[in-house]
Amino acid sequence: MAGKKLGIGIDLGTTNLLVYVQGHGIIFNEPSVVAFDVETGDVIAGGEDAFSMLGKTHKKIRVSRPLRDGVISDMDAAKAMLRYVFKRVQTIRNFKDSKCLICCPSEVTQIEREAMRDLAIQMGIKDVFIEEEIKAGAIGAGIDIYTPTAAMVIDIGGGTTDVGVLSLGDVVLSHSIRIAGNYIDQEIVKYVHKQHNLVIGHSSAEKAKKKIGTLLETDELQTYRVSGRDLVTGLPSSVELNSDEIRNILLPIFDEIRNVAYTVLEQTPPELAADIVDNGIVVDGGGALIPGIKEYFEEQINLPVRIAENSLTAVVEGTKVLLKNRGSYLVNPTD
Known part of the structure; x- marks a missing residue:
């Protein structure tokens, strides 16, 4: 529909990366790991495939976890990880007119929040906002927080x-x-x-x-x-x-x-x-x-x-509501 932004919800977890896209559901739920060719810098694997390489690589492959303790520790790897995710989903092509919600731990500093926001902006998404994981997780677990x-x-x-x-x-x-x-x-x-x-x-x-x-x-x-x-x-x-x-x-x-x-x-x-x-x-x-x-x-x-019955996906499932209800504290929107 004209004028309506595509909503993208990201649970950028230390262990797993989950991505929700409005109209498509959860498109990615795999370990937050990416593998690079050391000589070219190209991404050779991500998610489960890269995770299986941990501790088993030779000097020509570097395997990285983009996040540590809930915050981005390797910005290049984080960007590469998200590019890898979006490239894998052939049905979703243009993110520039999207709005993107990234979930983070509650005590992440403002500098760390800006780093997460910059991550999406550098990928071409202009409208980016941050919410706390605990808020998204509560909604995803079935709590009406409104x-x-x-x-x-x-x-x-x-x-x-x-x-x-x-x-x-x-x-x-x-x-x-x-x-x-x-x-x-x-x-x-x-x-x-x-x-x-x-x-x-x-x-x-x-x-x-x-x-x-x-x-x-x-x-x-x-x-x-x-x-x-x-x-x-x-x-x-x-x-x-x-x-x-x-x-x-x-x-x-x-x-x-x-x-x-x-x-x-x-x-x-x-x-x-x-x-x-x-x-x-x-x-x-x-x-x-x-x-x-x-x-x-x-x-x-x-x-x-x-x-919570959906413990592993509660945060990213909560982004469905937060994407629709941005800026409102009193109304819980429905589909």
């Missing part, structure tokens, strides 16, 4: 965890910490190094987290074998991890997240706190998929907890 009733959200992503309270279409208060999925992977790598004298990669740690990671205490242990380089012999080796070991790594990490939730609740105005007592807390993001999250937060915070 009412006077408060909602509390814990968004556990790859690079950051955001905890916030929303009401009347915006964030009332929020806190963000750079302790999330990637941090858990790093702690697993450190644990295996220290306890088993084995050096493993972050991909192996992530697989162990997904396979046997849990906050539930159970008599039936699950196991997962990880492989790497033995520190004593220098040779390839492997060790079997169990779910109790991973749980002991996870608990202090989630205690940190719980402490942030405490801080937010302590700062929440009384009327909004009353709503949270009635409505509880919604958890989204990749970290929400770890078994036992609901039980852990309910026990620790003593409030009802709901895990």
